[in-house]
Amino acid sequence: MTDIHSDQDLDELVWSIVQQSTHPRDFLDFIRHTYNRQSEQEQAFVLAETYWGKEDVPRLFPKAVEALEVLADQGNLFAIYNLGRWHRLGYGVERDSAKGLAWYRKGADLGCSRSLINIARHTGNEDVPAAIELFKKAAEVYGDLAAHCYWADYDKANYVEHLRLGGQSSDLFARYCWAFHCVKVADTDSEKEAAVALVRQAAEKGEGLACVSMGQYYASGLHGCPVDQENHLYWSKRGANLGNERACVAYGMALLDSSEPRSEAWKYLKRSAMLGEAYGQSVLGLQMLNHGSSPQVQAEGVEWLRTASRQSYLPAMSKLANALQYGKGCEVNEQEALYWLETGTQQGDVDCQVSMGTAYMYGDLVQKNQEKGHNLYYLANLQGDAWATYLLGISYENGHGTQEDAKQAFDCFQSAAEKGIIAATYKVGLSYLYGQGVEKDIPAGAKWLHKAAKRGDADAQAYMGMLFVYGHGVQENKETATYWLKLAAEQDNRMGLRELALLYADERIDSEKRAEAVRLMAKAAAKGDERAQEWIKEHCPERPEWLKGIEHLALPNDSEEHPD
Numbered sequence: 001m002t003d004i005h006s007d008q009d010l011d012e013l014v015w016s017i018v019q020q021s022t023h024p025r026d027f028l029d030f031i032r033h034t035y036n037r038q039s040e041q042e043q044a045f046v047l048a049e050t051y052w053g054k055e056d057v058p059r060l061f062p063k064a065v066e067a068l069e070v071l072a073d074q075g076n077l078f079a080i081y082n083l084g085r086w087h088r089l090g091y092g093v094e095r096d097s098a099k100g101l102a103w104y105r106k107g108a109d110l111g112c113s114r115s116l117i118n119i120a121r122h123t124g125n126e127d128v129p130a131a132i133e134l135f136k137k138a139a140e141v142y143g144d145l146a147a148h149c150y151w152a153d154y155d156k157a158n159y160v161e162h163l164r165l166g167g168q169s170s171d172l173f174a175r176y177c178w179a180f181h182c183v184k185v186a187d188t189d190s191e192k193e194a195a196v197a198l199v200r201q202a203a204e205k206g207e208g209l210a211c212v213s214m215g216q217y218y219a220s221g222l223h224g225c226p227v228d229q230e231n232h233l234y235w236s237k238r239g240a241n242l243g244n245e246r247a248c249v250a251y252g253m254a255l256l257d258s259s260e261p262r263s264e265a266w267k268y269l270k271r272s273a274m275l276g277e278a279y280g281q282s283v284l285g286l287q288m289l290n291h292g293s294s295p296q297v298q299a300e301g302v303e304w305l306r307t308a309s310r311q312s313y314l315p316a317m318s319k320l321a322n323a324l325q326y327g328k329g330c331e332v333n334e335q336e337a338l339y340w341l342e343t344g345t346q347q348g349d350v351d352c353q354v355s356m357g358t359a360y361m362y363g364d365l366v367q368k369n370q371e372k373g374h375n376l377y378y379l380a381n382l383q384g385d386a387w388a389t390y391l392l393g394i395s396y397e398n399g400h401g402t403q404e405d406a407k408q409a410f411d412c413f414q415s416a417a418e419k420g421i422i423a424a425t426y427k428v429g430l431s432y433l434y435g436q437g438v439e440k441d442i443p444a445g446a447k448w449l450h451k452a453a454k455r456g457d458a459d460a461q462a463y464m465g466m467l468f469v470y471g472h473g474v475q476e477n478k479e480t481a482t483y484w485l486k487l488a489a490e491q492d493n494r495m496g497l498r499e500l501a502l503l504y505a506d507e508r509i510d511s512e513k514r515a516e517a518v519r520l521m522a523k524a525a526a527k528g529d530e531r532a533q534e535w536i537k538e539h540c541p542e543r544p545e546w547l548k549g550i551e552h553l554a555l556p557n558d559s560e561e562h563p564d
Contacts, residue, residue: 004071009090010078011039014064021060025047029061029091029276031243033082036172036206042242045271052274059256061092072103080107081114088118097122106442113144121150128154139165146171149178172207174233174300179210183223193222203235208244211235215250233258240268248272262291273304281305286319289329298329309340317344318512325365345376350385353377357391361400374401381412386419393427397436410437417448425452426460433473442473453484458493461485466499478503489520497524498532505539 004010011034018026019040027048031041051057065086071079080103086092088100101122107115120134135151138144149166152159160181167178186192196217203210215236216219217225225231233254239247248271255265266287272280281304288301302323308316318341323329324337341359344352357376359365374395380388393412396405410431416424425448431438435444446467452460465485468477482503488496497520504517518540524532 004076004078007037008039009077010068010082011037013067015040015044017064018060018068019043020049021047022054022057023059024051024054024274026059026061026092027051031275032089033086033091036208036242036244038206038242041241045243045274048274049267051268059092061284064090072106075110077107077110077112077115080110081112084115084118111142113138113142113147114274116142117144117150120147124154131560144171146174152177158474159480167281172202172205172210175200175205176207176210176213180213183213186223189224196223196225203238208239208242208247211239211242212244212247212250215239215247215254219250219254229254229258240271240366243275245272245275245277245280248275250285252280253283256287264285264428273307276311278308278311278316281308281311282313282316282319285316289319289323292329295329302329309343312347314344314347314349315351317341317349318355321352321355341365348383350380350383350388353380353383354385354388354391357388361395370395370401370454372401386416386424388419389419389428390416390421390424393424406431406437408437417451422455422457422460423451425455426457426463429460429463446473453487456491458488458491458496461488461491462493462496462499463494469499469503492523492527494524494527494529494532497521497527498529498535501532501535 005011014030014033018030021027024047027044028161030039030044030450031048034041036391052520065083068079068083068086072083084100084103084107086100087096087103089095089402093215097199101119104115104119104122108119116134116138117374117510120131123134124131132151132154135147135154138147145165146169147166148164149169149171152162152166155162163178165179169175174198175443179195179202182195182198183192185540186195196214197212199210203214208270212235215232215234217223218228218231218235223229234252235253236254240251248268252265252268252272255268256262257279263467266284269280269284269287285301285304285306285308288297288304290301302320305316305323307319309320319338321344324333324340324345326332338359341356345356353376356366357373357380360369360373360376362368374392377388377392377395380391389412393409393416398404398408398414410428413424413427413431417428429445429448429450429452430436431445432441434440444463449460449463449467453464461484464480465483465488466472467474468481468484469477482500485496485500485503489500501517501520501524504513504520516537521532521539
């Protein structure tokens, strides 16, 4: 048996056994085992992905367990400590806290401070004074200052001093905890600089969470660090290469915002997902669902969303339900869709509350009940969700599930608009234009519509065009009107199509524009615009049979009104 004198020696032994495996879990457990130590993580990730989904083959990690048991019988403290850790956390074996503690006790009896610290942490759940005595023994008798990092949680009066002492140990996590505290309490620029330096030192030594923090500081310009995408990528990747699942997510997300291929971002998101990080599973699932190039990739996306949802990760639930309801990447399964929406709603997720509210409003998945729909919108609105606030405004505007109330509707639209909801910005403009829920103010309406139009709202663009056609709230300008109406028409907005057609129809001398007017008007009519349908009947008496019945092609739709 190879002599084991360090964690790195033990890592090499474990890798020599599991590298021949074809079971993905062997490689993932190896990555978890080597947390915060540079080892064979990259190769382990590659092999885990290569064999992903092949769970029906023998595992080799049990052979690593057997090898450590032989070493443990010889009194090897590295083997004893890691056997305790593997059993406690379920690495390569069934999770069994009792067995883990038994190994820790054996290690502690032989002088292993790490084993003693973990016994103290477990003891603290039931007997705090006894736990403190164990922490004290690990720190003062065994000389392991890392014990203070955990001792701090049980001695609040001396919390900061314990963290400071832990920060003087060689344990990277303890050093990071002290650095994190220093960052949190730093006030002056010099204090922030010194605190970030401590985090950087831990990151440079290989502490994965410290790498994540450094990446976040540079991503958002926090704690005196400038916004720096290059440093954000550097630190996130460094943590990811150590096998830290949170760093894998951070690096994958950063790559999505970079010029790198999407596949490279997905690689790191999948690494996080395979390690069980629910956020990574959710992000990867949505990416695959929305950008997957094949039904197989989209189906994998649905599975990742389902995996995250099963971990009670709320943001995944509404996305999974949407996929199941409309059959994106999977067969339609309304029963499961409803299950996840109800689960998320009961746990307070605003996206699920909004989706359930909409289901009740229209009778999708559940029996129609607009009062319940309105109440769910209201509940999500109370939690600050801007889209819920907009939908609440719609329910007040139309009296769906509540008394019709134009003032309440306007207040909701304005609140949602101030939070960036484009559709709400359009609604604020209309409210001012028609004096609904607010005093009529056409110039103010034009200003709000212009905001929405600039951000691409097709209805707002159509209204802007009409305002310039008729000179309402703005100076009449045919050229500007044409500009906005074209933008709306390019989005197939029926109001924009109709009004642009009317502009062209006035060009009686220009036969090409006249023909274009008929084409645009026919398109608007086919989309259900009643005025366009009437125009076609009046101006195209010799139209072919298919054009005569064009109104029957359209879905029912409300007609718009010209601005007053």
